[in-house]
Amino acid sequence: MSDHRPILYCRCAYAKVLPEEVKDRVLERLIDSNLPFESVSDLCEMSARKDPGLVALSQQDGLRIVACYPRAVKWLFSAAGAAIQTESSQSESSQSESSQSESSQSDAKQPGYIEVLNMRTDTADMVCAKLGIGTIETAEGAES
Amino acid sequence: MIATNRERPRVLLYEGAGAEPIDAALRRSIVPKLLDRGYTVTRITQNANLGNLGHTELIILGHFTRPADFQSDQGDLKIHTRDVRDDSLETLTEYIDAVAAGVSEARPHWKPWFPVIDYDRCTNCMQCLSFCLFDVYGVNQANQITVQNQTNCKTDCPACSRVCPEVAILFPKYKAGPINGDEVNQDDVRREAMKVDISALLGGDIYSMLKDRSEKAKSRFSKERDDDRALKERQRCLDKLKSNLDGLEIPAEVLSSLPSFDQIQSKAQAAKQRAEQALADASLKPTTP
Numbered sequence: 001m002s003d004h005r006p007i008l009y010c011r012c013a014y015a016k017v018l019p020e021e022v023k024d025r026v027l028e029r030l031i032d033s034n035l036p037f038e039s040v041s042d043l044c045e046m047s048a049r050k051d052p053g054l055v056a057l058s059q060q061d062g063l064r065i066v067a068c069y070p071r072a073v074k075w076l077f078s079a080a081g082a083a084i085q086t087e088s089s090q091s092e093s094s095q096s097e098s099s100q101s102e103s104s105q106s107d108a109k110q111p112g113y114i115e116v117l118n119m120r121t122d123t124a125d126m127v128c129a130k131l132g133i134g135t136i137e138t139a140e141g142a143e144s
Numbered sequence: 145m146i147a148t149n150r151e152r153p154r155v156l157l158y159e160g161a162g163a164e165p166i167d168a169a170l171r172r173s174i175v176p177k178l179l180d181r182g183y184t185v186t187r188i189t190q191n192a193n194l195g196n197l198g199h200t201e202l203i204i205l206g207h208f209t210r211p212a213d214f215q216s217d218q219g220d221l222k223i224h225t226r227d228v229r230d231d232s233l234e235t236l237t238e239y240i241d242a243v244a245a246g247v248s249e250a251r252p253h254w255k256p257w258f259p260v261i262d263y264d265r266c267t268n269c270m271q272c273l274s275f276c277l278f279d280v281y282g283v284n285q286a287n288q289i290t291v292q293n294q295t296n297c298k299t300d301c302p303a304c305s306r307v308c309p310e311v312a313i314l315f316p317k318y319k320a321g322p323i324n325g326d327e328v329n330q331d332d333v334r335r336e337a338m339k340v341d342i343s344a345l346l347g348g349d350i351y352s353m354l355k356d357r358s359e360k361a362k363s364r365f366s367k368e369r370d371d372d373r374a375l376k377e378r379q380r381c382l383d384k385l386k387s388n389l390d391g392l393e394i395p396a397e398v399l400s401s402l403p404s405f406d407q408i409q410s411k412a413q414a415a416k417q418r419a420e421q422a423l424a425d426a427s428l429k430p431t432t433p
Contacts, residue, residue: 011179014254015256027176027179031187037188041180053197067323068316068325069325069327071258072314079260079261
């Protein structure tokens with residue numbers, strides 16, 4: 001069953017802190033998937049400008065953000081006046097299976113709960129697997 | 145109500161009802177290109193609405209199978225539609241840039257370097273306010289430390305983060321943790337606590353040395369009128385100063401832009417007074433968590 005939680009991808013366009021291969025590969029596979037998504041040039045820039053879009057994004061239930069460290073993402077949103085609760089998918093996986101299942105269901109309904117996938121530490125395959133687009137497709141395969 | 149974002153239009157790839165998927169090669173090339181140029185790009189498939197991120201202009205790209213007629217409940221939103229079936233990457237980019245040129249307000253320069261405070265860790269000790277000589281920090285109406293002048297921050301200088309005893313200041317574009325937002329562990333906290341004697345840094349040897357070296361450099365400059373030599377002397381001075389600040393990783397550009405010794409003393413004193421005043425006020429009135 002596909003995951004319908006919204007996705008926000010950050011390109012981190014103004015600095016070379018994300019591995020190019022990871023951010024390119026994740027974006028490519030996101031584009032090749034059938035999933036809707038939002039993508040922004042740079043969350044840091046939006047935060048610095050106090051972009052009102054961050055408030056709107058933070059209000060999307062169950063939002064998943066593909067960016068960098070959860071702590072950084074949380075406080076970047078906060079600096080723009082958008083309070084969010086974050087949890088990295090890594091810490092989520094350390095929970096017991098039953099509690100994980102319960103929490104992911106209940107958290108997805110709580111406004112402001114946001115899962116952050118970290119392209120600074122995870123590989124493209126890991127990020128895509130967490131997004132439910134884990135199968136590696138070639139360009140030709142994606143079209144067929 | 146969402147405030148408006150007038151700086152750049154939002155681009156939307158529409159693949160919902162009344163449209164076929166956009167050519168895969170075009171999709172793969174246009175999205176990263178637009179993101180790298182500062183656009184926000186949305187992809188919509190079935191059962192999704194346009195959403196509202198506060199933009200006043202929306203460019204909808206699609207391979208439409210019937211006349212595109214998009215409505216928005218956002219009153220001030222202007223919608224541009226474009227059937228992309230005959231577009232190449234170049235023609236599409238030209239079209240989007242032409243729309244953007246007609247609506248964008250001048251985008252002020254932005255540098256990707258500024259501090260972000262982790263309020264889960266911050267104890268409002270005001271050490272950063274006292275330390276920063278460039279007035280990046282201030283206090284809000286609740287007497288809580290806040291980043292007030294982020295554009296004053298010196299690129300690649302994470303010094304305030306390094307002197308924060310709670311490891312509560314992030315620079316998301318920094319290369320290493322925990323300054324980049326990585327989780328903080330106990331070793332990090334211990335290391336930060338040992339790092340710097342701030343009072344010595346602000347009032348003591350470092351600035352005296354800077355003053356002495358600066359005066360020598362000025363003297364030599366006036367006697368010999370040798371620009372190159374004066375610059376070399378200044379660089380040597382800064383290199384030595386930098387080596388004395390080992391561990392803080394303060395870039396040479398920051399050191400070279402430091403104010404004079406007297407100005408530093410004055411600024412440090414003013415910052416200290418502001419911090420003390422904010423702390424005193426905060427003790428009278430509880431801060432908002």
